Amino acid sequence: MENTEIFQNKVDNLLSKLKRCYPSDYDGLLLGAFNAAYKAHDGQLRESGEPYFIHPMGVADVLIDLGLDVSTIAASLLHDVVEDTYYTQEMIDAEFGAEIGALVKGVTKLDKIVFKSKEEEQAENFRKMFMAMAKDIRVLLIKLADRLHNMRTISSLSSERRHTLAAETLEIYAPLASRLGLSYLKCELEDLCLMVMHPEVYAQLVKDISLKRAERQDIVDNICRLLKSMLDELGIHGEVSGRPKHFYSIYKKMVAQNRTFDQIYDLTAMRVVVETVSDCYEIMGKIHTVWKPIPGRFKDYIAVPKPNNYQSLHTTVMTNYGTPFEIQIRTYEMHKVAEYGIAAHWKYKEKRAESNDLDKKLGWLREVMDMQGEMANPKEFLDSLKIDLYSGQVFVFTPKGDVIILPEGSTPIDFAYTVHSNVGNHCVSAKINSKIVPLATKLKMGDYIEIITASNSKGPSRDWLKLVKTTTARAKIRAFFKKEMKEENIKTGKDMLEAEAKRKGYSLSQLFQPKWLDAVMARLSLTSVDDLYSAVGYGGITTNQVLFKLIDCQKKEEAKDAPPKLEGVQINNRGDNSVIIKGSTGLLVKLARCCAPVPGDEIIGFISRGRGAVVHRQSCSNVKGMEPERLIEAEWANQTQGVIANLKIVAEDKGGLIAKIAGIFSDQKLSIESMNARLDKQHLANIAVSVRVNKTSELEFLFKKLQQMPEVIGVSRT
Ligand code: MN
Numbered sequence: 001m002e003n004t005e006i007f008q009n010k011v012d013n014l015l016s017k018l019k020r021c022y023p024s025d026y027d028g029l030l031l032g033a034f035n036a037a038y039k040a041h042d043g044q045l046r047e048s049g050e051p052y053f054i055h056p057m058g059v060a061d062v063l064i065d066l067g068l069d070v071s072t073i074a075a076s077l078l079h080d081v082v083e084d085t086y087y088t089q090e091m092i093d094a095e096f097g098a099e100i101g102a103l104v105k106g107v108t109k110l111d112k113i114v115f116k117s118k119e120e121e122q123a124e125n126f127r128k129m130f131m132a133m134a135k136d137i138r139v140l141l142i143k144l145a146d147r148l149h150n151m152r153t154i155s156s157l158s159s160e161r162r163h164t165l166a167a168e169t170l171e172i173y174a175p176l177a178s179r180l181g182l183s184y185l186k187c188e189l190e191d192l193c194l195m196v197m198h199p200e201v202y203a204q205l206v207k208d209i210s211l212k213r214a215e216r217q218d219i220v221d222n223i224c225r226l227l228k229s230m231l232d233e234l235g236i237h238g239e240v241s242g243r244p245k246h247f248y249s250i251y252k253k254m255v256a257q258n259r260t261f262d263q264i265y266d267l268t269a270m271r272v273v274v275e276t277v278s279d280c281y282e283i284m285g286k287i288h289t290v291w292k293p294i295p296g297r298f299k300d301y302i303a304v305p306k307p308n309n310y311q312s313l314h315t316t317v318m319t320n321y322g323t324p325f326e327i328q329i330r331t332y333e334m335h336k337v338a339e340y341g342i343a344a345h346w347k348y349k350e351k352r353a354e355s356n357d358l359d360k361k362l363g364w365l366r367e368v369m370d371m372q373g374e375m376a377n378p379k380e381f382l383d384s385l386k387i388d389l390y391s392g393q394v395f396v397f398t399p400k401g402d403v404i405i406l407p408e409g410s411t412p413i414d415f416a417y418t419v420h421s422n423v424g425n426h427c428v429s430a431k432i433n434s435k436i437v438p439l440a441t442k443l444k445m446g447d448y449i450e451i452i453t454a455s456n457s458k459g460p461s462r463d464w465l466k467l468v469k470t471t472t473a474r475a476k477i478r479a480f481f482k483k484e485m486k487e488e489n490i491k492t493g494k495d496m497l498e499a500e501a502k503r504k505g506y507s508l509s510q511l512f513q514p515k516w517l518d519a520v521m522a523r524l525s526l527t528s529v530d531d532l533y534s535a536v537g538y539g540g541i542t543t544n545q546v547l548f549k550l551i552d553c554q555k556k557e558e559a560k561d562a563p564p565k566l567e568g569v570q571i572n573n574r575g576d577n578s579v580i581i582k583g584s585t586g587l588l589v590k591l592a593r594c595c596a597p598v599p600g601d602e603i604i605g606f607i608s609r610g611r612g613a614v615v616h617r618q619s620c621s622n623v624k625g626m627e628p629e630r631l632i633e634a635e636w637a638n639q640t641q642g643v644i645a646n647l648k649i650v651a652e653d654k655g656g657l658i659a660k661i662a663g664i665f666s667d668q669k670l671s672i673e674s675m676n677a678r679l680d681k682q683h684l685a686n687i688a689v690s691v692r693v694n695k696t697s698e699l700e701f702l703f704k705k706l707q708q709m710p711e712v713i714g715v716s717r718t
Contacts, residue, residue, distance in 0.1 A: 007051050011038075014057045017064055018073070025070040033074035033096060040085040048156035055149060056080060062145035066182075072138045075103035079142055082108050106139030107146070109446070115168050116401040123171040125403035129395040130176060133445060140176065144185060147173045151192040166196035183310070184339050190248035198251070205247045208261045219321045220268055227272055227327075230286045238274035238283070245269055270327045273335050277302060280329045284313050287327060291317035294324055302334070310338050397448045410443050410469040413460075416451045417473035424473060425460060425480055426453035440467050459484070490530050493537030500543040504551060511550040519628040520549050556633065578637030581605045581613050588612030591643075595620035596717075598643045600696030605634035644673055645699055646718045649687040651711040657685055664705045665691060668698065684713065 015034070019026045037056055044052035060076045074096060081087035082104060089108075093101035110133055115126050134140040151169055154162050170193045177186040195202040220242040227240045244267055253264055272283055280302060297316035305311045312330040319325055330338065392408050396415060406414055412430030416423045430437055431450040443449065460477045468474050494508075501508045517529065524541060526532045535541045579589050589605070595617040597603050602618040607630045615634050616623050623631070651657055658677060665672050673690040680686050693699050699717075706715045 003050060007054065010054060010057055014061060017061070021064055022070050022073065029070060029074055029096070030077075033077045033100070036087070036095065037077045037081055040081045040087045044084065046153070046156070048153065052080075052084075055153075058149035058152070059142065059145045062148055062185075063141065066141065066145075066185075068138065068141065071099050071103060072142060075100045075107070075138070076142050076145065078104050079107045079146060083111060103136065103139055103142065106134055106136060107142050109133055110139065110143050112446070114401060115172055122402055123175075125395070125405060126172055127176055127179075128405065129403050130172065133395070137180070140180070144173060144177055144180075144182070148185060148189060148192075151189060151196075154192070154196060162196045166193040169193050170197075182339075187246040187248070191246050194248045194251055201251060202247060205250060205261070209244060209247070209250075209267060212267060216268065216323075219319075219323065220270075222321070223270060223319060223325060226290075227270065227283075227287070230290065231272070231274070231283060234282055234286060236274055236279045236283060238272055238279065240270070240272050242268050242270045268325065270325055272327065272329045273332055274329070275331060277331060280313055280331060284315060284329055287315065287317060291319050293317050297326075302330075310334075312338065394443050394445050394447075396443050396446070399448065399450050404449075406443060407469050411441060411467050412437065412439055412443070412449055412451060413464050414468050414470045414473045415443065415449045416453075417468070417476045418470065419451065421476050421479075423451055423453055424476055426455060426457045427451050427460075428454045428457050439464070486530075486534050489534040489537030491533075491537070493533035493535065496536055497533070497543055497546060501547055504547065506547075506551060506554060511547065511554055513550075513553065516550050516553040519553075520546055522628050523549070579603070579605070579613075579615050579634055580637050581632060581634050590614050592616040592620065592622070594622050596645075598645050598696060598699065599636040599694055600698070603634050603636065605632040606630055607632055643693065644690050645693050647689045647691065647702075647706075648714075648716050648718050649685075649689065649706060649712060650714045651685045651687065651709070652713065653679060653683055653685045654711050657711055658687070660709065660711075661687065661689070661706070664702070664709070665689075668702055668705070670698065670702065688718070 015031075018030050018034070022030055038053055041051070041053045041056070046052050046055060056077050056079060059079065060073050063072055063076050078087075078092060078096070078100070082089050082092065089101065089105055092104050110130060113126070113129065113133070115123075130140065130143070134143070147169055150165065154165060157165070169189055174186050174189045174193070177183075177189060191202075194205075224240045224242055231238045231240070250261075250264055250267065253259065254261065257263075274280055274283060294316045297314070299314040301310060301312045301314065311334040312328045314326060314328055316324050316326045394406050394408055394410060396404055396406065398404060398419065404415060404418055406418065412432070413424065413427065416427040416430070427439070429452045430439060430441070431452065432441060432443070432447050434448070434450075459480055462481070464477055465474060468477065498508045501511055512529075517532075521527070521529075521532060524532070524535070524545065526535060532541075532546065536543060536546065579591075581589060589612060591597055592606075592614050597615055597617045597620075603615050604618050604623060605613040605615050606623070606626055608614050613632065613634070649661065651661075658675070662672065662675070670691050670693060673692060674688075675690075676688040678686050691702070693702075703715050706712055
């Protein structure tokens with residue numbers, strides 16, 4: 001057939017369909033819209049080379065099948081004229097009235113939204129934005145039908161364009177169709193996307209399913225017959241059908257469950273449609289007595305409908321043919337909702353916090369829709385299709401094309417802080433749709449916002465608190481000022497400490513020794529010097545709380561440099577080492593067992609509870625965990641008795657080993673208190689030596705000498 005012939009055929013078919021479905025509006029409104037759109041698009045071609053008008057006709061055709069009202073059909077014929085032809089919005093309003101004008105305007109506006117992001121959260125924002133911008137569900141339905149027709153005729157587009165459209169359809173339009181309960185629309189969109197995105201998978205599925213179908217058709221027919229006879233037996237009126245599941249759902253199952261086609265058994269959904277809810281349960285009971293239900297596969301969506309208001313009983317049973325079958329049982333009413341959602345009931349559910357509010361709105365909407373049949377005035381019903389789910393919110397774009405949702409009345413400052421605190425704090429001006437605007441400008445739906453920042457900006461102004469609408473922006477501005485205040489406090493606190501130290505005869509740099517400061521900060525639960533200054537600055541702590549301790553430390557430091565005064569000399573338990581605990585007398589002193597310090601080791605005292613002072617090596621790992629307030633300076637008193645150090649020497653067992661080792665000790669003039677040697681399993685000599693030493697340096701020299709012996713493998717202190 002010639003292109004023109006095909007086109008003429010389509011024109012004739014649509015006109016007769018319009019006449020048949022809308023007899024009373026055909027001559028006036030519908031023919032008027034048809035002719036206007038026909039004329040406007042005349043001469044325009046689609047990429048396939050066909051007349052452009054094929055597209056609006058195709059969209060109208062989809063909507064007629066959905067049973068939509070005459071205004072929607074007229075608007076669908078006109079949906080592309082404002083964007084693509086000499087027709088203006090004003091001309092449509094004037095010729096076809098405000099209602100059709102608003103529908104066309106809504107679709108034109110939705111066409112301008114460009115979806116870019118791949119993130120799920122962004123996809124969700126876009127879906128919300130569609131619902132919010134549509135304002136009237138019928139706009140959304142025209143847009144869905146528009147997309148369906150574009151997907152059906154996608155083959156003439158470039159591969160890149162096809163993939164972009166398919167990805168967008170899968171992320172935005174198919175989920176929207178599902179939410180509106182339009183399962184038939186959703187399934188077709190998804191299958192078309194699969195065909196574009198994975199053509200080889202799609203082709204294989206079509207092939208596999210048609211093979212299986214031939215193989216299984218007999219079984220399906222038999223099961224249909226058996227189900228019908230069960231209905232007859234119970235005296236229930238109803239219909240039984242078996243139809244293949246859509247390709248995309250099988251594909252999704254194969255991917256999600258990592259199965260091959262042969263491992264997917266429920267390719268066909270058997271459906272029983274009856275008159276009442278009690279019929280549903282009755283026939284299900286019957287089915288379960290004849291065929292064994294597969295555990296875990298029974299779903300009662302009648303008692304608990306899906307969010308999009310879908311209701312049905314689902315069960316999977318093992319039939320006498322050895323294959324499981326899924327059976328869906330529902331009433332005619334439920335079936336209508338399942339296939340055409342919007343025409344009967346409509347409900348949209350949100351996961352987020354606002355869901356309660358939304359449910360309330362939708363509850364009301366559903367009530368109105370439920371009364372649809374009883375309504376005298378169809379206009380009243382149409383008004384109920386005007387959705388305002390997202391009133392109180394504006395949807396705007398970042399320069400990258402992401403959608404940001406803000407409360408109505410928000411300004412570019414709110415936007416900036418929503419993007420990032422730094423963007424907010426350094427914001428100096430803003431552009432809306434490429435034009436510089438005052439920061440107090442209220443954002444509008446669909447605006448593109450660009451924030452101009454300057455790294456040297458002084459930060460937010462206090463006036464901004466009056467301009468912002470979001471709590472986050474307000475909190476972030478307040479946080480900025482609090483931090484700003486802190487910087488002032490730091491300066492004040494430092495000045496105060498400096499002045500007070502000077503008055504007491506010290507300089508701050510002299511007193512702020514890291515070790516002393518750490519102890520002071522730990523006591524005051526502060527973590528940085530800035531926090532300490534700031535705390536002094538705003539009056540949280542006094543200068544004396546800081547300075548007393550530091551001056552005390554300074555005084556001790558000075559005392560150290562003075563000739564030694566033996567205050568608080570204590571003799572340890574064994575009576576052979578003296579330790580001076582600075583600044584105290586009468587303490588019982590013990591040497592710690594964990595690190596066994598010897599004279600010459602750097603040591604420190606720990607005031608234990610009720611056990612006097614325990615002296616550790618300063619390097620002892622236990623000291624690090626001790627409360628700094630209880631640590632006290634300690635040093636060895638000048639004395640010569642020395643302490644016992646215990647050594648362990650591992651060496652090869654060669655002749656004269658013990659004599660050689662003993663020789664090294666005597667060369668050092670060190671007296672061995674005890675010595676014990678044994679052979680281990682590897683025939684190595686393990687020698688334990690106790691030796692009396694006076695200084696660490698003696699011990700270090702001894703180690704060196706021992707390690708130099710060729711027989712010695714290791715020396716350690718125990
Ligand atoms: Mn279009």
